[in-house]
Amino acid sequence: MLTFEEKEAIIQEFPELTRKEVSMKRVNYHYEESLYDKTTVIYHLHPNGNGFVYVGDLPQYEAKEKGLVNIREVSADELRKMIKDSIDYLATEEEEAFDEEVEEEWTNKESSKLTLLQEDTLWNIYHGYNLEESFGSYDEAKAYLLEEGFRRGKR
Structure with missing residues (x-):
């Protein structure tokens, strides 16, 4: 399992994401250029390594409620791919x-x-x-x- 610091280092490889601190030492990362109201790519990344990536209804992921995938046990490559897919999803018009x-x-x-x-x-x-x-x-x-x-x- 990647640590909180390792996950943050990977997330910071995406300069288009903006870090925002939330409660209980958790952080969110937003894609401000999103074509939709939804801008959150990384949701509630916690110092214990838990957190979520928003993937909407992309068919290659088994997203839970609200289009989120848990990233507690993902590899570095899996996390990079999820983040890239999330940004692409939010940057593409549905039609x-x-x-x-x-x-x-x-x-x-x-x-x-x-x-x-x-x-x-x-x-x-x-x-x-x-x-x-x-x-x-x-x-x-x-x-x-x-x-x-x-x-x-x-x-």
Whole structure:
């Protein structure tokens, strides 16, 4: 296990992070250039070596509550990679993940049609010109449509 000092030395390799002391001798490190309200990359690094890195919903990590991964037992290379991934995550606009605007037609057994349309950062479901539902991700919208008995394309 890396010590508090070793972890701080690694964190300080990232000059874009700003150190902020919090309660009980813990420190946070923030990425002030974040494109989101969230700026904390390192959360509650404690002198006992415990702490967290914010990785959001990146699929390569098993983040716990609030997108945080515990760094108590990580290696130096793992910590560097997590920090780099966190900064990249906070520096990338969500919609850049999609090369083109998405528009899909979904149909149910009764031949009712809904349109799933990506608009800015939202995934909206329309019945004709009327907004039916709105979601923050494609997966949430897709799950809703499947639960409601709709399938992509024609039946």
